[in-house]
Amino acid sequence: HVHVLRITVAATEVTGRDMEDVDVLEEDTEKEAGEEVVKDEEAGKRAAGELATQRKLLAIEELVLTERNYLRHLRLCSVTIRSNLQKVQPPLANLDTMFLHIQEVMDVSERLLTLLDRGQPSNPGFLSLLCDAFLSLRTDMEAAYREYLAGYGNVTALENSYKQKEAVWQEVVKVVKASAPEVNASSPTFFLVMPVQRIARYPLLLQTIQKHTDPRDPAYLALEDVARIAVDMNCKINEYKRFREVADKYKKTETLSIRDKINRLNGHSIAKKTARLGQFLKHETGIVPKVIDEEFDALAGFFCVLERGITDLHENVENFLGHLQAFLACRPEERDLDLGSDRGVVSYREITAALKQWIYPTFERRVRTLVHRPLCSLREMLAGPRNLIRKRLDKLLDYEALGEKSGLSYEEQAVAGAYRTINALLVAELPQFNGTALQLLWGILGAFSCLQRDLAADTEQLFASYTHELPHSLLEPSAFWEWASAAVCEEAKRLDAIFQNVQEELNAPIVQPLSPSSQRRLQVLMERHSPEKIYQLTRHVVGSRELDLTLQRGELVALVSEMDTRGDRRRWLVDAGGPRGYVPSSKLVRYRQVTKEVPPSPHFTTAVGREAIRRHSYSPESHPFVTMAMPCFQVFAGYDFTARSHHEVTLRSGEPVKVLEPHDKRGNRDWSLVEVRGRRGYVPSNYLAVLPSVVAPPTAPFC
Amino acid sequence: MKKSTEADTAMSKAAVKISADLLSNPLCEQDQAFLDSMTALDTAMRRMDSFNQEKVNQIQKTVIDPLKKYSSVFPSLNMAVKRREQTLQDYKRLQSKVEKYEEKEKTGPNMVKLHQAREELRPVKDDFEAKNKQLLEEMPKFYNSRIDYFQPSFEALIRAQVVYFTEMHKIFSELTEQIDQANLTDEQRERENEAKLNELRALSIVADD
Numbered sequence: 001h002v003h004v005l006r007i008t009v010a011a012t013e014v015t016g017r018d019m020e021d022v023d024v025l026e027e028d029t030e031k032e033a034g035e036e037v038v039k040d041e042e043a044g045k046r047a048a049g050e051l052a053t054q055r056k057l058l059a060i061e062e063l064v065l066t067e068r069n070y071l072r073h074l075r076l077c078s079v080t081i082r083s084n085l086q087k088v089q090p091p092l093a094n095l096d097t098m099f100l101h102i103q104e105v106m107d108v109s110e111r112l113l114t115l116l117d118r119g120q121p122s123n124p125g126f127l128s129l130l131c132d133a134f135l136s137l138r139t140d141m142e143a144a145y146r147e148y149l150a151g152y153g154n155v156t157a158l159e160n161s162y163k164q165k166e167a168v169w170q171e172v173v174k175v176v177k178a179s180a181p182e183v184n185a186s187s188p189t190f191f192l193v194m195p196v197q198r199i200a201r202y203p204l205l206l207q208t209i210q211k212h213t214d215p216r217d218p219a220y221l222a223l224e225d226v227a228r229i230a231v232d233m234n235c236k237i238n239e240y241k242r243f244r245e246v247a248d249k250y251k252k253t254e255t256l257s258i259r260d261k262i263n264r265l266n267g268h269s270i271a272k273k274t275a276r277l278g279q280f281l282k283h284e285t286g287i288v289p290k291v292i293d294e295e296f297d298a299l300a301g302f303f304c305v306l307e308r309g310i311t312d313l314h315e316n317v318e319n320f321l322g323h324l325q326a327f328l329a330c331r332p333e334e335r336d337l338d339l340g341s342d343r344g345v346v347s348y349r350e351i352t353a354a355l356k357q358w359i360y361p362t363f364e365r366r367v368r369t370l371v372h373r374p375l376c377s378l379r380e381m382l383a384g385p386r387n388l389i390r391k392r393l394d395k396l397l398d399y400e401a402l403g404e405k406s407g408l409s410y411e412e413q414a415v416a417g418a419y420r421t422i423n424a425l426l427v428a429e430l431p432q433f434n435g436t437a438l439q440l441l442w443g444i445l446g447a448f449s450c451l452q453r454d455l456a457a458d459t460e461q462l463f464a465s466y467t468h469e470l471p472h473s474l475l476e477p478s479a480f481w482e483w484a485s486a487a488v489c490e491e492a493k494r495l496d497a498i499f500q501n502v503q504e505e506l507n508a509p510i511v512q513p514l515s516p517s518s519q520r521r522l523q524v525l526m527e528r529h530s531p532e533k534i535y536q537l538t539r540h541v542v543g544s545r546e547l548d549l550t551l552q553r554g555e556l557v558a559l560v561s562e563m564d565t566r567g568d569r570r571r572w573l574v575d576a577g578g579p580r581g582y583v584p585s586s587k588l589v590r591y592r593q594v595t596k597e598v599p600p601s602p603h604f605t606t607a608v609g610r611e612a613i614r615r616h617s618y619s620p621e622s623h624p625f626v627t628m629a630m631p632c633f634q635v636f637a638g639y640d641f642t643a644r645s646h647h648e649v650t651l652r653s654g655e656p657v658k659v660l661e662p663h664d665k666r667g668n669r670d671w672s673l674v675e676v677r678g679r680r681g682y683v684p685s686n687y688l689a690v691l692p693s694v695v696a697p698p699t700a701p702f703c
Numbered sequence: 704m705k706k707s708t709e710a711d712t713a714m715s716k717a718a719v720k721i722s723a724d725l726l727s728n729p730l731c732e733q734d735q736a737f738l739d740s741m742t743a744l745d746t747a748m749r750r751m752d753s754f755n756q757e758k759v760n761q762i763q764k765t766v767i768d769p770l771k772k773y774s775s776v777f778p779s780l781n782m783a784v785k786r787r788e789q790t791l792q793d794y795k796r797l798q799s800k801v802e803k804y805e806e807k808e809k810t811g812p813n814m815v816k817l818h819q820a821r822e823e824l825r826p827v828k829d830d831f832e833a834k835n836k837q838l839l840e841e842m843p844k845f846y847n848s849r850i851d852y853f854q855p856s857f858e859a860l861i862r863a864q865v866v867y868f869t870e871m872h873k874i875f876s877e878l879t880e881q882i883d884q885a886n887l888t889d890e891q892r893e894r895e896n897e898a899k900l901n902e903l904r905a906l907s908i909v910a911d912d
Binding site for chain 2: 243327347499
């Protein structure tokens with residue numbers, strides 16, 4: 001028992017150490033005695049706590065360390081690279097605009113580091129220190145980064161202008177590489193993009209720290225706050241950037257475009273167009289009311305069409321928003337596969353987190369405010385005119401029913417009056433309704449397009465800050481995808497290879513020595529069937545239907561047919577060495593006959609047997625193979641055997657026997673001549689067992 | 704992951720529907736300006752959709768398929784672990800049988816049974832040890848392979864999105880130039896919308912019934 005337990009405990013330890021987070025592997029290795037499990041749980045909890053503390057410390061240290069590196073790089077860029085670039089001949093145009101706002105950003109970073117350097121990350125109070133530092137610098141940080149990001153577009157534009165001239169660009173690259181040889185930079189923007197990256201990373205760094213902090217920690221609430229503030233900051237900075245872009249564009253001259261044409265829409269032009277539309281509708285629908293009022297019909301027709309457009313748009317936008325929400329609800333990036341800190345993985349997580357936390361939510365918010373809500377209101381307002389138009393039609397029918405009477409009664413006059421009022425009202429106000437509604441619709445669509453563009457711009461900027469980090473990002477698209485699919489294939493093959501090994505090993509069947517009855521069965525079956533048709537039962541089967549067999553586990557059978565008469569492939573027809581019938585195919589496994597380890601060979605038996613006999617009969621005959629120091633072995637009957645003729649002798653399992661000859665008269669080693677209980681006869685050789693002799697010498701009680 | 708891409712595709716298709724329905728509305732027929740801009744919107748949406756489709760396809764190949772493959776290994780591994788467990792049970796059972804016989808009186812039949820039990824035990828023990836060793840070797844290998852395995856997937860995921868959003872930016876910038884009113888801030892837009900809505904509300908035909 002002890003021996004077995006030790007193996008499994010060792011296995012648990014090894015697996016526990018190597019595979020902390022993978023649940024699927026843990027379940028099978030912890031099935032030992034109850035107290036083991038409890039001990040493991042407590043140890044596990046402690047370990048998890050320690051792990052979290054460790055990870056928290058790592059996260060904090062990463063924040064501080066990366067901040068330091070970041071500042072160092074910025075300094076390198078703004079001092080060394082800048083001065084070297086200034087020396088380039090011919091002098092680079094507008095060089096100063098590249099470095100316009102970098103100083104403020106560096107100042108903030110410096111101040112942050114000074115505050116952080118007042119404590120040690122391993123110090124328990126450091127977390128509060130960190131939070132306070134962020135909170136105190138928050139406004140300045142936002143201001144500095146805001147300006148920097150708003151101006152970053154100019155920086156990239158400027159760099160592109162340098163790229164236009166080959167010679168100039170070569171110089172620039174040379175300067176960059178010479179000034180920062182230990183960094184793999186190939187352009188000024190490698191450094192200049194860092195603030196863009198950094199501000200987006202604060203929320204994620206803070207959240208990682210938060211993830212590993214115990215909620216009971218005194219600094220936890222402050223940490224939560226700061227993380228949220230960091231996200232907010234990013235939203236505001238992006239908004240500001242957009243605001244600035246708009247302000248800048250205003251200064252450009254406008255060209256006559258579609259939007260100008262829209263601005264020229266007014267009631268009059270709409271009325272003209274609706275008249276045309278009215279004609280079109282009449283042709284289409286064939287409705288010709290008795291009192292034909294063309295102007296009205298035109299207006300009403302336009303309204304209908306407008307209504308339909310608005311309704312469709314409203315529904316489609318709702319649909320769109322619904323899918324957007326579903327999209328945001330899936331958070332595959334949060335599944336922690338414990339994949340460590342590979343650049344690709346970390347970048348992916350950070351990017352997706354950023355997208356989900358503020359870029360997409362901002363987009364959604366704006367779509368709702370600028371597209372969905374106005375559409376809702378507009379759609380509601382359609383009800384009024386629609387009802388009135390219907391009422392007018394009803395009144396019209398009443399009016400027509402009055403006919404061309406002269407001298408109408410009071411009620412009849414009221415009816416006529418009602419119709420005329422409604423008609424007049426609609427004719428007066430519908431044009432304006434149509435026109436304004438159309439303009440509104442227009443604005444909404446324009447806004448939608450603009451929002452999509454902003455979404456793309458924000459995301460593009462986010463990605464730009466990561467392209468430097470990914471090893472393959474500089475490859476051309478086609479080259480990249482080639483590499484990607486090749487890499488995927490390779491990995492797949494490797495996985496297969498690992499997996500194959502496991503499969504092969506684990507499917508190798510156990511080779512058990514066969515009992516004599518099984519051996520005989522095997523012989524019988526082999527006479528009638530070929531070796532690859534021999535199968536072994538892996539479990540007991542009890543026959544339930546007609547022609548089903550009841551067999552024991554381990555019995556050998558030969559396969560006759562892989563399905564029954566009805567074509568069911570789960571019932572196989574087998575030959576059980578006599579009876580034939582069906583067994584479930586799931587309980588059968590191919591029996592591989594292996595010539596395996598040496599069973600007690602007759603030779604050996606003979607030698608020992610003779611020796612055993614020798615001990616009694618001091619025969620001077622010495623046999624050549626009995627030169628070794630003889631271990632004490634004894635031959636016993638392994639199984640019961642009933643003599644079927646007078647040449648054979650009955651055996652009872654466990655009896656000691658003396659082997660006289662290990663073969664029969666014809667030299668067949670399957671049979672041995674033995675003496676037992678004073679009688680002699682032949683028994684099957686494989687019914688004999690050689691065992692260490694702990695029993696007293698052959699004067700056993702059985703004799 | 705799969706749900707994410709499905710929602711993404713659905714979003715894109717919804718956007719296309721927006722423009723398609725508008726384009727088919729007769730409003731377009733009577734105003735050239737409207738028609739032009741609706742066509743522009745529609746083209747933009749369709750192009751975006753095709754880019755989205757491309758992106759999804761690439762993700763399918765380089766991320767989702769490898770993911771599926773990797774997770775298909777788990778059931779088999781589980782099976783293997785279970786079989787080892789079974790073997791362990793057999794081993795324990797036979798072991799206890801052997802020990803039982805060892806403790807009994809050393810009589811002839813008992814000796815024989817003991818011997819037989821030992822013989823039965825041996826292959827099972829070997830098998831268990833082999834399985835155990837295999838698993839101990841292979842499982843860590845498998846677990847460690849995951850980093851390298853997924854590395855290209857992550858990069859591909861990012862790259863596909865980069866391409867998509869770059870195109871999206873270009874397309875929608877052009878479109879906005881064409882159909883959007885003079886660049887306004889969000890507050891300005893909201894105010895304009897409110898103004899128009901109020902104009903409409905002022906009409907008596909829109910009054911609440």
